[in-house]
Amino acid sequence: MKIGQIRQTERDIQDNLEYRNLKVEIGKLQEQIGKLRQELENQGSASYKERLTFLQNDQNRITSEFSSVTGNMEQIKVSINIDKEDLKSQYKNIEGRFKEQWAIKHGDQEAISEIDRLINELENTLMNYHTQKMQEINCKIFDLWEEAYNGDDIEKIEIRSEQESTQNNRSYNYRVVMMKNGKELDMRGRCSAGQRMLASIIIRMALAECFSKDFGMFVLDEPTTNLDEIHINKLSESLRR
Incomplete structure (x- = not known):
């Protein structure tokens, strides 16, 4: 054989061997591809079935909830209709009744305001009367003290009133004071028994003259106790006056 033919034969044999090897490898690859494809199909089918089952369950749940809500809505509609009928009955002629009650309440408020005004006026009148009477009583006490008291240590005595007010009440506290050396002092605990007795009688006489009219009797119980002959x-x- 010629050298060229030998080389050609060698190449053919070599190509044939390579072809066979490649064919075997292709077969193996196709077999692997088939297995992989089958695995993918199996996995996809299971995943789809699981997903489908989940969606079907979710659909059933939503359908059940929808049915429940629909039933509740029907019951609510029935209740609303019943309430509407009740409201029509309860609020029949409501505008007229409102005007009537408003007029009554407005009238009550005016009456209350008028009563409050009268109460304030009465309180102011009483306070003014109290102030005037206290001035009158103290003037009478001053005159009687000058006539009856012979000493020069106590210039005069007076009744002092101090107002106390609470939320629903107004009252006065009274105390007897004396002017001594130009200073005002409480008589309690600072004067003799005779001075206390004389002050007590004079205050009673002043009250009787200020609040009594044409009253011809004045009763005293041992008025001269603790008084000397001059007093x-x-x-x-x-x-006697």
């Missing part, structure tokens, strides 16, 4: 005589002269 007994002066007190007697004051009582």
Whole structure:
């Protein structure tokens, strides 16, 4: 054989071997591809079935909830219709009734305002009367003290009133004071028994003259106790007036 033919034969054999090897490899690859494709199909089918089952369950749940809500809505509609009928009955002629009640309430408020105004006026009148009477009483006490008291240590005595107000009440506290050396002092605990007795009688006489009219009797219980002869005589002269 010629050298060229030998080389050609060698190449053919070599190509044939390579072809066979490639064919075997292609077969193996096709077999692997088939297996992989089957696995993918199996996995996809299971996943789709699982997903489908989940969606079907979710659909059933939503359908059940929808049915429940629909039933509740029907019941609510029935209740609304019943309430509408009740409201029509309860609020029949409501505008007229409202105007009537408004007029009554408005009238009550005006009456209350008028009562409050009258109460305030009465309180102011009483306070003014109290102030005037206290001035009158103290003037009478001053005159009687000058007539009946012989000493020079106490210039005069007066009644002091201090107002106390609470939320629903107004009251006064009273105390007897004396002017001594130009200073005002409480008489309690600072004067003799005779001075206390004389002040007590004079205050009673002043109250009787200010609040009594044409009253011809004045009763005293042992008025001369703790008084000396001079003050007994002066007190007697004051009582005779």
